Amino acid sequence: MANATSPWFGGGSDLATWIIAISILISTILSIFAFLGVAQGFQLRIWKAQIESKLRILESYRDEVRDEVRKRLEKLGARNVEEVLSTALDYFVISPVSIEPTDIIKRLERVLRTEEERLEALVARSLGSRADEVVIKNAVTLLAIANALNILYKYIRHILLTGIKTRNALLVAQLWMLLPFYMRIAKAYYDASKVIAKGIPIGDAAGPLAAYKLMRMLPRIEGPIEITKDTIYSIHEYENRRIIVVKAKGPGSTVGRPGEAVEKIVETLSPSSIASIITIDAALKMEGEPTGSIAEGTGVAMGDPGPEKIRIERIAVRHKIPLYAIAIKMGLEEAITAIKKEIVEGVEKAVEHAKRLIIEETRPGDTIIVVGVGNTLGVAQ
Amino acid sequence: MNLDLYTLYMLSMVILSIAMVVYMVFATLGSRGKREPEKKVVTVLRCPRCGYTKTRDFREGDYVGKVVDEVCPKCGISLVVDAIYEESITSLNQVLRNKRKQEGARKTSSQLKGLTRICCALRR
Ligand SMILES: [Zn+2]
Numbered sequence: 001m002a003n004a005t006s007p008w009f010g011g012g013s014d015l016a017t018w019i020i021a022i023s024i025l026i027s028t029i030l031s032i033f034a035f036l037g038v039a040q041g042f043q044l045r046i047w048k049a050q051i052e053s054k055l056r057i058l059e060s061y062r063d064e065v066r067d068e069v070r071k072r073l074e075k076l077g078a079r080n081v082e083e084v085l086s087t088a089l090d091y092f093v094i095s096p097v098s099i100e101p102t103d104i105i106k107r108l109e110r111v112l113r114t115e116e117e118r119l120e121a122l123v124a125r126s127l128g129s130r131a132d133e134v135v136i137k138n139a140v141t142l143l144a145i146a147n148a149l150n151i152l153y154k155y156i157r158h159i160l161l162t163g164i165k166t167r168n169a170l171l172v173a174q175l176w177m178l179l180p181f182y183m184r185i186a187k188a189y190y191d192a193s194k195v196i197a198k199g200i201p202i203g204d205a206a207g208p209l210a211a212y213k214l215m216r217m218l219p220r221i222e223g224p225i226e227i228t229k230d231t232i233y234s235i236h237e238y239e240n241r242r243i244i245v246v247k248a249k250g251p252g253s254t255v256g257r258p259g260e261a262v263e264k265i266v267e268t269l270s271p272s273s274i275a276s277i278i279t280i281d282a283a284l285k286m287e288g289e290p291t292g293s294i295a296e297g298t299g300v301a302m303g304d305p306g307p308e309k310i311r312i313e314r315i316a317v318r319h320k321i322p323l324y325a326i327a328i329k330m331g332l333e334e335a336i337t338a339i340k341k342e343i344v345e346g347v348e349k350a351v352e353h354a355k356r357l358i359i360e361e362t363r364p365g366d367t368i369i370v371v372g373v374g375n376t377l378g379v380a381q
Numbered sequence: 382m383n384l385d386l387y388t389l390y391m392l393s394m395v396i397l398s399i400a401m402v403v404y405m406v407f408a409t410l411g412s413r414g415k416r417e418p419e420k421k422v423v424t425v426l427r428c429p430r431c432g433y434t435k436t437r438d439f440r441e442g443d444y445v446g447k448v449v450d451e452v453c454p455k456c457g458i459s460l461v462v463d464a465i466y467e468e469s470i471t472s473l474n475q476v477l478r479n480k481r482k483q484e485g486a487r488k489t490s491s492q493l494k495g496l497t498r499i500c501c502a503l504r505r
Contacts, residue, residue: 015391016387020391199441199443200439200465201445201465201466212446216446250444250446251445251447338422338466338467340466341467341468343466344466378443378445379446380447381446
C-alpha cells in the first residue's frame with residue numbers, strides 16, 4: 001500500500017520541485033501580462049461586470065417607481081399617462097449663470113418655481129376635473145423621484161460606456177469605487193417612493209410635525225390661513241405672547257414657500273413687534289450621533305437651494321430680528337423614508353425647547369414667528 | 382512515507398491557502414445573508430378631550446391631524462390621528478433567523494477548527 005501512494009509521497013523533493021517550477025512559471029507569465037497591460041484589462045472587465053450588475057438594479061428601481069406612478073395615475077383615470085411620464089422622467093433644470101452673480105437667487109427661484117408649476121400642471125391636466133390637490137402633489141413628488149433615479153442611471157451608464165470606449169481604466173475604477181455611495185442614495189430614493197405613494201410622513205416632516213404640535217397645543221386666535229402657495233400660518237397665544245406658526249399646507253407632499261410666507265407676515269405686521277424668528281427643521285446628523293437628538297443654534301434652519309432661506313435672512317437683517325434655529329437630527333435615508341419613532345420623540349423635545357426659548361428670549365406682548373420647515377407629507381394643520 | 386521537511390512546508394502552504402479561501406467564502410456568504418429588521422408603520426389615535434390614545438396599523442389615507450371614524454370609549458367623540466411612525470418589530474421569524482445565523486457562525490468556526498487540526502496533524 002505504501003507503494004500505491006508513491007507518486008505523491010514517494011519522491012518528496014520531486015513534488016516540491018514541481019510546485020516551485022509551476023509557481024515561477026505562473027508568476028513570470030503574470031508579470032509579462034502586467035507589462036503588456038493585460039492584467040489591467042482583466043481588472044477592467046471585472047469592474048465592468050460589477051458596475052453592470054449594479055446598473056441593472058438601478059434600472060429596476062427606476063422602472064418600478066415609474067410603474068407605480070403609472071398604476072396610480074391610471075387608477076385615477078388620468079389621460080396621456082405615457083406622455084406625462086416621458087416628460088417628467090427626462091425633465092431638466094438649467095442652473096442660472098453664476099459668473100454674473102447679481103440677482104442669481106431671483107433667477108434660481110424663477111427656474112425652480114417654473115419647474116414645480118409645470119410638473120403640477122402636467123399632472124393636473126392629465127387628471128382633469130378629478131384632480132385632488134393631495135393626489136397631484138404626491139404624484140409630482142413620485143415623478144421627481146423617478147426623474148432622479150433616471151438621471152442617476154443614465155449618468156452611471158454614461159461614465160461606464162465612456163470609460164470602456166476610451167479604455168480609461170481609471171475612470172471605470174473611480175466609478176466602481178463611488179458606486180456604493182450612489183447605490184445608497186438610489187436605495188433611499190426607491191424606499192422613499194414606497195412611503196410617499198402611501199402618504200406616510202417621511203423623516204423630513206419633523207419640522208411641519210413640530211409646527212402641527214404647537215398649533216394643537218396652544219390656544220388658537222386666528223387661522224389657519226393660506227398666505228402664499230402651499231403655505232399656511234395660524235396665530236396662537238402663549239404666556240401673553242403672540243405666536244405665529246408657519247408650515248407647508250398638508251397633508252400633500254410639499255415644502256411650501258416658507259421664506260415668502262415669513263416675508264409677507266413680517267411686512268403686513270408692524271415689524272418692530274416681532275421679537276424673534278424660530279425655524280425648526282430636520283438636519284443631517286453626523287455618523288454616530290443618535291437619531292432624533294436635537295440641537296439649538298442660530299440662523300435659518302432650512303435645506304432649500306437658497307431662494308426661500310435668503311428671504312428670511314434678508315427680512316431678519318432689515319428689521320434686526322434675531323434668528324433661532326432648532327435642528328432635529330437624522331440620517332440621509334431616515335430623512336426621506338418613513339418617519340421613525342425616535343424622530344417623533346425628537347419633535348416633542350424640539351417643541352418643548354422652542355417653548356422654553358420663547359420664554360427665555362422674549363417678553364410678554366412680543367410676537368414670535370415659528371416656522372416648521374420641511375416636507376409636510378402626511379401632516380395636516 | 383518519507384516526507385521531508387521541504388515537502389511538508391509546501392503542503393502546509395497549500396492547505397493554508399485552501400483554508401483561507403474556504404474562510405473567505407464562508408465570511409462572504411455569512412455577511413450576505415444579513416437582513417434588515419422588519420418594520421411596521423403605525424398610527425397613533427388620540428382623544429382631543431381626555432388624551433386617551435390607541436395605536437393601530439397605518440391605513441392608506443391616514444394623516445396627522447385627520448379626524449377618524451373611531452370614537453373615544455370614554456367621551457364618545459371622534460379620535461384624531463396624533464402621530465404616524467415606523468417601528469422595528471422583532472417577529473418570531475426574526476428571532477428564529479437570528480438563532481439560525483448564530484448556529485451557522487458556530488458551525489463555521491468548528492469547521493475552521495477542524496481544518497487547523499488537520500494542518501497540525503500533518504505537520505506532526
Ligand atoms: Zn376621550
